Amino acid sequence: MLAGSILLFLLVVGLFLATVFVPRFGRSISPRNWIIGGGIFLPLPILLALTFYALWQGEYLLRGGGGFPLQSPLRVEAHGTMWQWRFSYPDIRGATPTSGTLHIPTGRTVEIRVSSSDVIHSFWVPRLAGKIDAIPGHTNYLRLRADRPGRYGGVCSEYCGTGHAGMRFVVQAHTQEDYLAALAEEGGR
Amino acid sequence: MSRSGEQHRSPVASHHALERIWETKPGWGRLAAVNHNTVGKRFMLTAIVFFAIGGILAMLIRTQLASSKSAFMDAEQYAQVFTMHGTIMMFLFAIPFFEGLAIYLLPKLLGTRDLAFPRMSAYGYWCYLFGGSMLIVALLGGVAPASGWFMYTPLSSSVYSPGINSDVWLLGITFVEISALSAAIEIMVTILKLRAPGMSLDRMPIFAWYMLVVATMMVIGFPPLILGSMLLEMERAFDLPFFDPTRGGDPLLWQHLFWLFGHPEVYIIFLPAAGAISTILPVFAGIPLVGYRIIIAALVSMAFLSFGLWVHHMYTVGIPHVGLSFFSAASALVAVPTAIQIFAWLATISHGTPRxxxxxxxxxxxxxxxxxxxxxxxxxxxxxxxxxxxxxxxxxxxxxxxxxxxxxxxxxxxxxxxxxxxxxxxxxxxxxxxxxxxxxxxxxxxxxxxxxxxxxxxxxxxxxxxxxxxxxxxxxxxxxxxxxxxxxxxxxxxxxxxxxxxxxxFRRNPWRAGTLEWAMPTPPPSYNFASLPIVDRRADLLEPDRLGPLLASGQGYLGFTRNGRMELLGVEIVSGRPEQVVILPHRTYLPLVAALTTAAFFLSILFKLYWLAPLALAATIIVFLGWTRDTALNHDTGLLAIGHGQALPSHIQAERPPSWWAMVFAIIADITAYVSLLFGSLFLWISAPNWPPQQGLEVGSAVPFAVLAVALGTIVLAGRMASASGRCRAGWLYLAVLAHAIAAAILVWLALFVAPDPRTHAAAASAFVVLLYAALHHGIGTVFAGYGIWQIRKGFVSDKRNLDLRLGEIWHTYSALLGAISALFPVLLAGLISGGSP
CATH class of the missing domain: 1.20.120 (Four Helix Bundle (Hemerythrin (Met), subunit A))
Known part of the structure; x- marks a missing residue:
């Protein structure tokens, strides 16, 4: 997409400069061909291909990154309030809710149920997935998967008041073996 | 002096005579300006001042973000600054600036002397100035809106923004929107009706085509935002829960209404600029614009597409992916008409000899x-x-x-x-x-x-x-x-x-252009053309240098003054054949007074002085009615000579004068707001949480509905009989006043006493507003009918001079239709609710 955009940009600006400064440039092309060629035949195939590719890619992301999931995703809940995120783990028996840090296992698709009870927030971990809004009165779902253990920064990306800039959180990805222990340790604190 | 009053003079004497009629007086007289030259320049200059203020706010933002250790502003100040930067640039700079350019240029490009409703443009300017100033004063006072320029609720609701800040936005912007909407209607009517003789639609300068499309988009695009702002203000002021999810409202309703306006808005801003390019670029290429017709087709398709892609601002709110892909494809597709224009411009340069x-x-x-x-x-x-x-x-x-x-x-x-x-x-x-x-x-x-x-x-x-x-x-x-x-x-x-x-x-036409605005002295006289040109080809291929002196010497149409009146020609829409002499009202302070009373209305709501609001509204309506006296006639006139041996009726006696079209376009805008309200309610039924409401929508017995039906039928009949020729006009109008009053009373009674408390649930709130919406229209209906009675008493009405009664008839019929739909809507909603949620 980037390379294509650079090419198209250079093409249009180049044509503008050429038609202005190079005498008789492009005069052999009839006005009709200019308009039909540049206005219809140039953009349409690109847009069609791009739209279908984006549709396919969107479906892929909605599944949570992997192929068709063989195992059911691990469900966690993210609840936004002014101005922090609280996470709970309905699929893990006995896990206590956490604030500011979401613990997930690696190598498994995680389905996050995103909600809010005050204003609109948006849940975003740039390195793991796209964003989804937390809208009072609605629940939204986002699937993501971390392949490597580590800390992934997250932010609220919908303006939600004066604490918006500080409404950051961390996604901590643990290997499958360490995961339950890490959650238990949170509960012990 | 000829029998009918026209006075022919030498070019210089003619200039002085016309200038006396059309000019803006110096000193305090400036406040009475209605001339499009003055008003257009004021719009542009004021917009530039707001641009400077918005630019200063942008500098504050960049200063704050220059470093991670900046302690320049705190979060609250920063929120006000970025909200106001966006709000000012969109609503107080971009739209008013192109409106000003259009107001200044269109009459000149179209070969006429002014816009269709000069007092309306003056009123629009004052509304813009006062509404914009409200926002700036709030900014200086530290109580500016702070929820972002698209004001997403619940953050902008009274719970999370308890101060006056959000009210300033909702009321100030609605105030400014009035000016945008009135300018849009005026621009549409001017382009369609007030062109030079012979300028058929397919000879119009391309800028007029762009502005016609833009103004149409404004008439349809702005009402959803005005409606949304009113609903949010009602939620904040009276606790009607349209957007509160705990009581059947939905924050997403605001987002849909906002972007239903907000996306077309982008094209509303872009297209006038593209129109300027399509006008300027061919002049520097030295040849006429290439692809005139395909560009018009591209514009129209862009206008249609722009209303079908607002959801691309909402990809992350949780709409199903299949739904999003439709809007994604539509958003991609809008690149095609844009590319068509860009390549038409490139083709124009390549086939010309560019300077x-x-x-x-x-x-x-x-x-x-x-x-x-x-x-x-x-x-x-x-x-x-x-x-x-x-x-x-x-x-x-x-x-x-x-x-x-x-x-x-x-x-x-x-x-x-x-x-x-x-x-x-x-x-x-x-x-x-x-x-x-x-x-x-x-x-x-x-x-x-x-x-x-x-x-x-x-x-x-x-x-x-x-x-x-x-x-x-x-x-x-x-x-x-x-x-x-x-x-x-x-x-x-x-x-x-x-x-x-x-x-x-310079002498004339410095860029060697082929459009009519250069066929006049510069700076231009207030009346533009001493006589109106005759256009026999596409209006960007004319010869201003040859035409200018001819027109100045009075060789076009209306090259004289008549009884000190401001006269220009109205044409048949498609062919551009002259069909009426349009007489404009003179300069006056009334637009300023009307804008001041309108400001009093908005300020009284802002400061919660609700008893004052109806008084201010009534004062505004009275001033509006006072406008019309200037051109009213108490006797029928014959045909008026326009020069070249032709004569036409005055617009007061014409079948379809500019004000008739303005009425039609105003009602289209009103319908858009009303339909947004109905669909908004249905959207809540489909999408919002906490439906169905605990308390059903009780709609009462059949008796009031029967009375309402009779009243509505009477309104339609009385409106028709009053404008049809015959005696007893006043009698029919008295009946209309009575029927309107009964209809309004029943609708208000249903809203206040029969329907459930609107504060309990969004369903009840929707029914409440739908009923009051119709009641308001019947209230205006009594004004129309009462005004008709007054005109008949004054002798301003005859079989030939029944224009205002015909305008009233349109309103009577429309308000009766609204009344019927509004009364049935709660019944429909109750049926949907009892049928279960979808």
Whole structure:
């Protein structure tokens, strides 16, 4: 997409400069061909291909990154309030809710149920997935998967008041073996 | 002096006579200005002042973000600053500026003397000035809106924004929107009806086509926002829960209403600028615009598409992916009509013999910047990409590339092109070039970096960021670029002043253009043309140098004055054949007075002095009615001579005068708001949580419905009988007043006493507002009917002079229809609720 955009940009600006400064440039092309060629035949195939590719890619992301999931995703809940995120783990028996840090296992698709009870927030971990809004009165779902253990920064990306800039959180990805222990340790604190 | 009153004079005497009729008086008389030259320039100048204020706010933002350790503003101040920056640039700069340009230029391009409703343009200007000033005063007082320029609720609700801040936005912007809407209707009517004889639709200058499409989009696009603002203000003031999810409201309703306006808004801003390019670029290419017809087709398709892609602002709210892909495809498709225009411009240059001058420099800036903005727009139209980039600085970069590229650069080209027309002087070249390059380079340094900042994960609207985030260098570069750009704009402002002071005067038509605005002396006289031109070919292929002296010597139509009246020609819409003499009302202070009473209305709501609001509204209506006396006639007139041996009826005796069309367009705008309200209620039924309501919608017995039905039928009949010829007109109108009053009373009674408490649930609130909406229209109906009675008493009505009764008839029929639908709507909603949620 980037390379294509650079090419198209250079093409249009180049044509503008050429038609202005190079005498008789492009005069052999009839006005009709200019308009039909540049206005219809140039953009349409690109847009069609791009739209279908984006549709396919969107479906892929909605599944949570992997192929068709063989195992059911691990469900966690993210609840936004002014101005922090609280996470709970309905699929893990006995896990206590956490604030500011979401613990997930690696190598498994995680389905996050995103909600809010005050204003609109948006849940975003740039390195793991796209964003989804937390809208009072609605629940939204986002699937993501971390392949490597580590800390992934997250932010609220919908303006939600004066604490918006500080409404950051961390996604901590643990290997499958360490995961339950890490959650238990949170509960012990 | 001939029998019918027309006075023919020498060119100089004719100039003085016309000027006495059309001019704006000096001193206090300036406040009575209605002339489009004055009002257009005021709009543009005021918009430039607001642009400067918005620009200063942008500098504050860039100062704050230049470093991660900036303690310049706190979060609350920063929120007010970024909210006001966006609000000012969109609502107080971009729209009013192009309106001003259109108001100034259109009558000249179309070959006429003024807009269709000069008092309306003056009123619109004062509304804009007062509404905008309300926002600026709030900013200085530290109580400016602070929820972002699209005011997402619940953040902007009374719970999370308890102060006056959000009310300032909702009321101030609605105030300004009145001016935008009235300007849009006026522009449509002017383009359709007030052209030079012979200027058929397919001979119109291309700028008029652009403005016709833009004004149509405004008439349909602005009402959803006005409605949404009213609903949110009612929620804040009276606790009607339209957007409160705990009581059956939905924050997403606001987003849909806002972007249903907000997306077309982008094209509403871009198209006038594109119209300026389509006008200017062919002049510098030295040949007529290539692809006139396909460009018009592209415009119309763009207008249609623009109403079908608002959801691309809402990809992350949880709408199913299949639904999003439809809007994604529509958003991508809008690139096609844009590309058609761009390649039509390239074809025009390539087939001409291009000259390069300052306006062309800015058009180069447009090509460079707008194409990047368009390409990132296609990227953002792709759903998966947007899930990443949405609400980051990438979007900030994109929207500035689109709006500065697609509006500011073309408008700068336009100012440099038409400033000689306004000032009578030609630009001094050197400073113009330096200023352009500073703005151009500064802009790209500032905003290109923001693409990268956004892709590295920086959200919008954060007032601070941690040093370890890795955004600091990019932000610092952006801030430095923005200061260069600001200096560039300061130089441009200086350049404009220098042009007025030191520019070289010129004889006529400095750019060798082929459009009518140059067929007059510059600076232009208040009446534009001493006689109206006859157009026999496409109106960008004319010869202003030859036409100008001919028109000045009175050889066109209406080359005389008659009884001190402001006269111009109304034409048949498609063919441009003259069909009526339109007589405009004179300069007056009434628009100013009306705007002051309107301001009193908005301020009384803002400060919760609800007892004052109806008084202010009544005062406004009385002043409006006072406007019409200027052109009312108490006797029938014969045909009026227009020159060249032809004679036409006056508009008062014409079948379809400008005011008839204005009525139709105003009702279309009103229908749009009403339909948005109905669909909004149905949207809540489908989408909002906490439905169905605990308490069913009780709609009462059949008796009041039967009475209402009789009243509505009477209204339609009485309206028709009053405007049809015959006696007893006044009697029918008395009946109409009575029927309107009964209908309004029943609707109010249903809303207040029969329907459940509107504060309990959004369903009840919807029914409440739908009923009151119709009741308000019946209230206005009594005014129309009462005004008709007064006109009959004064002798202003005859079988030939029944225009105001016919306008009233349209209103009577329409309000009766509204009354019927509104009364049935709660029944329908109750049925849907008891049928279960979908």
């Amino acid at each position: 390069f001058s300052v306006p062309m420099l800015h058009i180069f800036g447009f090509f460079f910047v707008f194409v990047i903005g368009g390409l990132t727009g296609v990227m953002l139209a792709m759903v998966p990409f947007d899930w990443q980039a949405h609400d980051t600085h990438f979007v900030v970069a994109h929207l500035h590339y689109v709006l500065v590229g697609g509006f500011v650069f073309p408008m700068l080209a336009g100012i440099y092109y038409w400033l000689p027309h306004i000032s009578g002087r030609r630009p001094v070249q050197h400073l113009s070039h330096a200023a352009f390059w500073m703005v151009f380079i500064g802009f790209n340094v500032t905003f290109f970096m923001m693409h990268l900042t956004g892709l590295r994960g920086m959200p919008r609207r954060v007032f601070e960021y941690p040093p370890e985030a890795g955004w600091e260098v990019l932000n610092f570069i952006s801030s430095m670029g923005s200061f260069v750009m600001a200096m560039g704009f300061a130089l441009i402002a200086l350049d404009f002043i220098l042009i007025f002071r030191f520019g070289r005067p």
